[in-house]
Amino acid sequence: MTIVFGIFLLTLLVITALGIVHTRNLFVAVMLLGIFSLLIALNFFILDAADVALTEAAVGAGISTVLFLGALALTSERERLGTRHRWLSLAVVASATLVVLYATFDKPRFGDPNAPVHQHVAPWYLEKTPEYVDIPNVVTAVLGSFRGYDTLGEVFVVFTAGIGVLFLLSSRRGGANHRPPGERDASGIGLREHVIPRVVGRLLVPFILLFGLYVQFHGEYGPGGGFQAGALIAAAFILYALIEGEDRTLAAVPQRWLNALMVGGALLYGGVGLAGIVLGSNFLDYSVLGADPVAGQHLGIILIEAGVGMTVTGTLLSIFHAFAARDRA
Amino acid sequence: MYYAVTIATLITMALALTRALLGPTVYDRVLAVNMFGTKTVLLFSVIAFLAGRPDFLDLALAYALINFIGVLAVLEFFRSRAARRADEKREPERSVAARHGGKPG
Amino acid sequence: MMDLILDVVSWALLSAGGVFVLIGGIGALRMPNLYTRMHAASVTDTMGAVLVLTGVMLQAGLSLATIKLAAILLFLLITSPTASYALASAALLAGIKPDAGHAADEATDS
Numbered sequence: 001m002t003i004v005f006g007i008f009l010l011t012l013l014v015i016t017a018l019g020i021v022h023t024r025n026l027f028v029a030v031m032l033l034g035i036f037s038l039l040i041a042l043n044f045f046i047l048d049a050a051d052v053a054l055t056e057a058a059v060g061a062g063i064s065t066v067l068f069l070g071a072l073a074l075t076s077e078r079e080r081l082g083t084r085h086r087w088l089s090l091a092v093v094a095s096a097t098l099v100v101l102y103a104t105f106d107k108p109r110f111g112d113p114n115a116p117v118h119q120h121v122a123p124w125y126l127e128k129t130p131e132y133v134d135i136p137n138v139v140t141a142v143l144g145s146f147r148g149y150d151t152l153g154e155v156f157v158v159f160t161a162g163i164g165v166l167f168l169l170s171s172r173r174g175g176a177n178h179r180p181p182g183e184r185d186a187s188g189i190g191l192r193e194h195v196i197p198r199v200v201g202r203l204l205v206p207f208i209l210l211f212g213l214y215v216q217f218h219g220e221y222g223p224g225g226g227f228q229a230g231a232l233i234a235a236a237f238i239l240y241a242l243i244e245g246e247d248r249t250l251a252a253v254p255q256r257w258l259n260a261l262m263v264g265g266a267l268l269y270g271g272v273g274l275a276g277i278v279l280g281s282n283f284l285d286y287s288v289l290g291a292d293p294v295a296g297q298h299l300g301i302i303l304i305e306a307g308v309g310m311t312v313t314g315t316l317l318s319i320f321h322a323f324a325a326r327d328r329a
Numbered sequence: 330m331y332y333a334v335t336i337a338t339l340i341t342m343a344l345a346l347t348r349a350l351l352g353p354t355v356y357d358r359v360l361a362v363n364m365f366g367t368k369t370v371l372l373f374s375v376i377a378f379l380a381g382r383p384d385f386l387d388l389a390l391a392y393a394l395i396n397f398i399g400v401l402a403v404l405e406f407f408r409s410r411a412a413r414r415a416d417e418k419r420e421p422e423r424s425v426a427a428r429h430g431g432k433p434g
Numbered sequence: 435m436m437d438l439i440l441d442v443v444s445w446a447l448l449s450a451g452g453v454f455v456l457i458g459g460i461g462a463l464r465m466p467n468l469y470t471r472m473h474a475a476s477v478t479d480t481m482g483a484v485l486v487l488t489g490v491m492l493q494a495g496l497s498l499a500t501i502k503l504a505a506i507l508l509f510l511l512i513t514s515p516t517a518s519y520a521l522a523s524a525a526l527l528a529g530i531k532p533d534a535g536h537a538a539d540e541a542t543d544s
Binding site: 001005008009019027028032034035038041046053054057061062065066073194200201204207211215218222223228235238239243 | 332335339342343346349350355358359361362365366369372373376380382384385387388390391392394395396397398399401402403404405406409410
Binding site: 330331333334336337338340341342343344345347348354356357359360361363364367368370371374375378383384386387389390393394396397400401403404407408411 | 441444445448449451452453455456458459460462463468471472475479482483486487489490493494497498499502503505506509510513514516517518520521523524525527528530
């Protein structure tokens with residue numbers, strides 16, 4: 001029955017993708033991308049990959065839509081047809097697709113219990129996690145401890161994306177397009193004049209923040225972790241910015257703090273890795289951080305998840321402010 | 330017992346997707362996305378119990394909170410676009426110069 | 435005995451919720467005008483969510499899962515009508531008119 005649901009959702013996914021490619025109105029494409037993210041999250045959920053589904057739902061359907069709309073406010077809404085080499089690109093894409101399809105003939109069947117990943121890889125992690133790391137969520141154990149180096153790379157990729165966007169789009173407050181302080185245009189005040197969304201939004205913001213903190217610290221016991229928590233906390237501040245206006249949000253959490261969060265998270269992660277070297281063992285070896293190895297692993301995972309959460313929050317909020325401030329320049 | 334609800338929700342999601350693809354105005358599509366979102370929350374909750382993993386309810390809770398943000402972002406987009414057009418109509422040279430002065434072209 | 439009653443009641447609630455959800459989907463597709471579609475989608479959204487989540491809560495008994503489901507229900511009850519209000523208000527301010535006369539024209543065209 002799961003297979004029937006999976007096939008149905010994948011069919012809807014293909015239809016949505018065709019709709020996104022076909023339309024020339026970019027606003028319609030952004031809305032359909034929201035549906036696309038939700039369908040992917042449901043597919044992940046049906047395949048029992050809860051951590052990934054949570055990240056996809058939080059980042060893809062929530063924050064990406066807001067960022068795309070922010071970008072759309074700066075450009076035009078219709079796509080320009082600028083392709084002269086359409087047959088060439090179609091040929092390239094078709095041949096790449098055929099090569100990938102041919103490569104899948106060698107894969108084991110879906111869910112086959114004799115596949116190598118189910119015989120060797122997964123049982124090893126399931127066996128060794130209670131022994132070395134001893135947390136219920138094996139995904140967090142793999143992500144944080146066994147494959148911590150990959151996650152370090154991911155955090156630095158997010159950090160690089162953040163500083164890249166800030167370099168390209170940082171607002172110029174002052175200079176030629178500085179408006180006199182008495183006169184403010186109406187486009188930066190948010191939904192302050194719509195009473196009902198404002199009241200409901202202000203009611204929700206603390207709960208989203210609280211839930212973000214819950215997801216951050218609960219990542220070792222259930223679906224969750226730093227990436228999801230960072231996205232949720234950024235979503236809370238974006239909601240506040242949408243209803244109260246971006247200037248009040250910047251007054252609440254200034255850009256300096258966001259820069260500090262971005263940098264501090266990456267430094268924290270790298271620092272935990274270096275602490276492993278300083279205390280006499282390898283880079284990113286958490287066993288030496290505590291009294292006994294398992295306690296050290298717990299401490300290490302908590303610290304690096306905090307680092308991940310900080311960097312993701314800082315980056316997503318900086319990108320949002322970069323788009324919104326640019327619009328008001 | 331949960332299969333009937335799951336099938337009904339999946340069919341409704343297909344109908345909402347059709348409205349998102351068809352809808353003549355943009356508000357039809359936003360309506361379809363919002364409906365899709367709440368159906369996703371329901372589907373997360375029901376399938377979590379169907380698969381016997383009630384600890385997956387965190388996903389439904391997270392998405393119930395985030396779904397709201399998408400619709401408000403659309404509302405803010407239209408409001409700020411209308412405000413900018415009203416600004417430009419009021420003072421055409423001033424706001425055009427201000428908008429073009431900062432951008433590299 | 436108590437289990438049987440709980441099962442029957444929650445099955446009834448889940449089925450009713452499923453019917454509401456399906457009606458909402460059909461309404462959103464077949465209604466003639468934007469505002470009638472909004473009405474169909476938002477009313478059945480909230481009612482269907484209440485029924486389905488209550489049915490699942492009865493199955494979960496007294497546990498952490500029930501509290502999480504109650505929280506999901508509460509947030510859906512608060513945000514779903516607000517989203518519909520915000521959308522309808524945006525559409526009205528953009529100038530889309532809620533008149534049935536236009537719907538009658540559409541019907542005769544196609």
